[in-house]
Amino acid sequence: MSETLLEIKGLSKSYPGVKANDNVSFTIQQGEIHALLGENGAGKSTLVKMIYGLVHPDEGDMVLHGKHYMPHKPSEARNLGVGMVFQHFSLFEALNVAENITLGMEHAPPRAELAVRIREVSNAYGLPLDPDRLIGDLSVGERQRVEIVRCLLQNPKLLIMDEPTSVLTPQEVDTLFLTLRKLSSEGVAILYISHKLDEIKTLCDHATVLRHGKVVDTCIPAEETARSMAEMMIGGELSMPTAREFTPGDTLLELNNLSLASLDPFGTSLTNVSLTLRAGEVMGVAGVAGNGQDELLLALSGERTTDSDMIKLKGVSLGGMGPTTRRALGLLAAPEERLGHAAAPDMSLTENAFLSARIRQKLEKSGFTLRNKRDDFTREIIEKFDVRTPGISNAARSLSGGNLQKFVIGREVLQQPTVLVVNQPTWGVDAAAAADIREALRTLAAEGAAVLVISQDLDELMEMSDTFAVLAEGRLSKPRSAVGLNVEEIGLMMGGNLEESANA
Amino acid sequence: MDFSTLNPVALIASLIMAATPILLAAIGELVVEKSGVLNLGVEGMMIIGAIAGFAISVETDSPWLGMLAAVLAGASLALIFGFLTQFLLSNQVATGLALTLFGLGLAALLGQSYSGMKPPSSLRLDIPVLSDLPIVGEMLFRHDFMVYFSLLIVVGVWFFLNRTRAGLVLRAVGENHNAAHSLGYNVVMIRMGAIAFGGACAGLGGAYVSLIRVPQWTEGMTAGAGWIALAIVVFASWKPWRVILGAYLFGGVTILQLNLQALGIGISAAYLSMTPYLITIIVMVIMSADRRRASLNAPASLGQIFHASH
Numbered sequence: 001m002s003e004t005l006l007e008i009k010g011l012s013k014s015y016p017g018v019k020a021n022d023n024v025s026f027t028i029q030q031g032e033i034h035a036l037l038g039e040n041g042a043g044k045s046t047l048v049k050m051i052y053g054l055v056h057p058d059e060g061d062m063v064l065h066g067k068h069y070m071p072h073k074p075s076e077a078r079n080l081g082v083g084m085v086f087q088h089f090s091l092f093e094a095l096n097v098a099e100n101i102t103l104g105m106e107h108a109p110p111r112a113e114l115a116v117r118i119r120e121v122s123n124a125y126g127l128p129l130d131p132d133r134l135i136g137d138l139s140v141g142e143r144q145r146v147e148i149v150r151c152l153l154q155n156p157k158l159l160i161m162d163e164p165t166s167v168l169t170p171q172e173v174d175t176l177f178l179t180l181r182k183l184s185s186e187g188v189a190i191l192y193i194s195h196k197l198d199e200i201k202t203l204c205d206h207a208t209v210l211r212h213g214k215v216v217d218t219c220i221p222a223e224e225t226a227r228s229m230a231e232m233m234i235g236g237e238l239s240m241p242t243a244r245e246f247t248p249g250d251t252l253l254e255l256n257n258l259s260l261a262s263l264d265p266f267g268t269s270l271t272n273v274s275l276t277l278r279a280g281e282v283m284g285v286a287g288v289a290g291n292g293q294d295e296l297l298l299a300l301s302g303e304r305t306t307d308s309d310m311i312k313l314k315g316v317s318l319g320g321m322g323p324t325t326r327r328a329l330g331l332l333a334a335p336e337e338r339l340g341h342a343a344a345p346d347m348s349l350t351e352n353a354f355l356s357a358r359i360r361q362k363l364e365k366s367g368f369t370l371r372n373k374r375d376d377f378t379r380e381i382i383e384k385f386d387v388r389t390p391g392i393s394n395a396a397r398s399l400s401g402g403n404l405q406k407f408v409i410g411r412e413v414l415q416q417p418t419v420l421v422v423n424q425p426t427w428g429v430d431a432a433a434a435a436d437i438r439e440a441l442r443t444l445a446a447e448g449a450a451v452l453v454i455s456q457d458l459d460e461l462m463e464m465s466d467t468f469a470v471l472a473e474g475r476l477s478k479p480r481s482a483v484g485l486n487v488e489e490i491g492l493m494m495g496g497n498l499e500e501s502a503n504a
Numbered sequence: 505m506d507f508s509t510l511n512p513v514a515l516i517a518s519l520i521m522a523a524t525p526i527l528l529a530a531i532g533e534l535v536v537e538k539s540g541v542l543n544l545g546v547e548g549m550m551i552i553g554a555i556a557g558f559a560i561s562v563e564t565d566s567p568w569l570g571m572l573a574a575v576l577a578g579a580s581l582a583l584i585f586g587f588l589t590q591f592l593l594s595n596q597v598a599t600g601l602a603l604t605l606f607g608l609g610l611a612a613l614l615g616q617s618y619s620g621m622k623p624p625s626s627l628r629l630d631i632p633v634l635s636d637l638p639i640v641g642e643m644l645f646r647h648d649f650m651v652y653f654s655l656l657i658v659v660g661v662w663f664f665l666n667r668t669r670a671g672l673v674l675r676a677v678g679e680n681h682n683a684a685h686s687l688g689y690n691v692v693m694i695r696m697g698a699i700a701f702g703g704a705c706a707g708l709g710g711a712y713v714s715l716i717r718v719p720q721w722t723e724g725m726t727a728g729a730g731w732i733a734l735a736i737v738v739f740a741s742w743k744p745w746r747v748i749l750g751a752y753l754f755g756g757v758t759i760l761q762l763n764l765q766a767l768g769i770g771i772s773a774a775y776l777s778m779t780p781y782l783i784t785i786i787v788m789v790i791m792s793a794d795r796r797r798a799s800l801n802a803p804a805s806l807g808q809i810f811h812a813s814h
Contacts, residue, residue: 074688078688090684090686090687099672103676103687
């Protein structure tokens with residue numbers, strides 16, 4: 001299979017102040033799995049959006065099957081055999097599987113026929129789906145199947161996948177890879193974007209590396225190491241966190257049979273979650289998204305209150321207290337959603353710093369803001385956590401995802417919490433910034449605090465946790481030492497197999 | 505007190521007349537909200553429809569042209585809202601409120617020379633045979649054309665939303681505008697279409713008040729019907745057939761309190777006039793008591809500003 005499928009010639013695209021893509025050229029062969037590598041903001045998303053017709057290049061040309069190719073909208077791309085599975089799924093929770101699939105097709109067959117074809121295709125590729133179920137009731141892995149089946153029903157020649165595995169359990173990843181290899185053997189080319197270099201190494205035939213919108217390198221992933229590919233991406237040495245001895249101190253946080261009903265109709269209620277977090281400990285909580293992570297964070301931050309004794313900080317029962325009181329006592333939280341939850345998007349960095357650190361940093365006096373103190377604190381965050389922003393009065397929204405995340409984590413860490421709870425601390429953050437954030441959290445624990453990290457990134461958890469537990473369907477497995485744990489075991493625990501882990 | 509003067513047949517017939525304008529406005533707003541837009545300007549669009557319909561009917565002596573004018577006037581006012589919220593990305597709540605105030609003011613200005621006039625009557629549609637039936641005939645089949653038309657619109661909207669691809673796309677846009685955009689649907693234009701439809705229905709509802717139900721022009725004559733229509737959309741949990749239920753329930757309470765007043769019941773008329781609104785509030789509270797169910801039905805992108813970002 002050496003026939004060229006898609007040739008990209010000198011694509012460029014500028015946004016105000018940024019050159020997102022600069023003269024990008026490469027080719028994709030029929031039936032190959034081609035990886036696109038790069039840090040956040042390297043221009044990968046813009047590039048695939050141009051191939052899919054969502055964004056129009058300023059310059060350059062593409063050739064598909066020997067013919068000029070320049071889609072003006074996604075429907076044209078789909079007609080010509082280019083499909084895309086999005087990182088943030090383009091699905092509608094209140095609609096059912098068949099309706100969602102219809103919406104993404106150009107020439108959708110009638111309902112009954114479509115239902116039959118969905119079953120056929122989904123079974124043929126090992127991705128079984130029930131056309132009548134509501135998307136809101138499906139797991140994240142099943143939702144991804146819907147996206148993939150939607151593409152497959154249109155007989156694609158090129159399938160673009162943006163970070164497909166970031167939300168899957170290891171077993172689901174294996175299933176996905178089988179499907180992708182089968183597709184590839186049938187001559188479908190796959191353009192694969194991922195931050196997980198080990199996956200790229202096992203799955204992809206070729207890789208193109210982007211940095212600052214330019215193609216800086218190409219390689220054959222099987223011949224490289226994850227480290228060498230990471231260094232191609234960042235264009236320098238990668239600093240790895242060093243291993244640390246863990247000696248547990250006094251008990252800081254205790255959860256006793258914490259139960260909390262979810263308010264979200266598609267959310268998961270917490271059932272009897274118990275754990276003990278000690279000084280110096282970093283506990284990792286793994287689990288597939290939607291298994292109660294959001295609810296756990298809300299219960300700990302104080303946005304939802306529980307029975308008083310369910311949550312104890314240094315022996316003080318504070319389950320019934322709100323976020324302000326908990327912050328004053330030393331229990332701090334940084335939620336997953338950066339814009340709108342962890343930070344107010346249209347408020348400045350100083351205001352966002354003030355809102356969170358008002359009490360602990362004593363940024364107010366008899367109802368008035370201490371402006372200098374507030375500004376100094378904001379500057380401290382920006383300097384210590386290398387937040388790249390033109391100034392302290394810029395709106396939170398104007399920062400890139402990684403920079404805002406560094407700001408959010410820095411803001412909480414610098415308040416010297418007793419216990420810090422973070423949800424997805426490095427979601428969508430590039431390798432270098434993620435390493436910085438992990439290092440900061442571990443340092444915080446080393447200084448005597450306790451950190452609870454909720455994350456779906458197993459590599460991250462295994463790298464930074466001392467103890468480890470899995471949240472599945474709102475229940476938490478018994479925390480165990482992270483030493484000697486392997487990915488297979490965790491995968492089984494994530495599938496809801498809590499008994500095994502409790503005995504382990 | 506003599507309840508025997510209450511004629512149930514006449515009661516039902518007037519109930520239907522009281523409910524029709526609200527039904528029209530509510531079904532239009534339902535489509536708008538299904539597309540993810542919250543237009544609080546229903547009252548303004550109704551009153552503009554009322555005066556436009558009245559004025560054109562009087563000038564041309566044709567109630568049909570009046571109705572058409574009301575549709576166009578309601579839709580044009582809605583398109584102003586659409587332009588502000590969809591292209592200039594203004595806040596939907598504030599813009600909708602402003603639209604109501606603007607509509608009320610403009611209608612008062614346009615209507616000054618029309619107060620006290622009588623519009624051409626007509627538009628009755630006695631359904632042959634059925635209207636001759638005893639009791640049922642008088643209750644259900646001797647109404648004006650618009651009553652039947654409003655019910656047809658509801659059926660049409662239900663069919664459109666649940667059975668057609670275009671309706672599915674519209675619901676998808678209201679459910680998750682970013683996903684709809686990334687699949688290549690034109691979120692803004694779909695919403696503009698829904699907004700115009702909502703305005704047209706509200707305008708028609710307004711004209712029904714000024715041309716058929718009352719029929720004359722007085723300033724502020726829609727008297728909060730637009731707000732009730734908004735409440736009924738929530739009451740109906742965005743389901744077309746329940747809009748009929750809500751509108752007729754409200755119409756029923758309105759007519760009942762009028763009749764009770766006429767009977768001279770020993771309760772102040774002010775309290776009786778309050779009842780339809782109080783009932784609406786109570787029903788709304790009951791409906792939204794279960795947060796899980798309420799949020800399950802509401803279009804997930806309702807009221808959010810869509811900004812296409814690449």
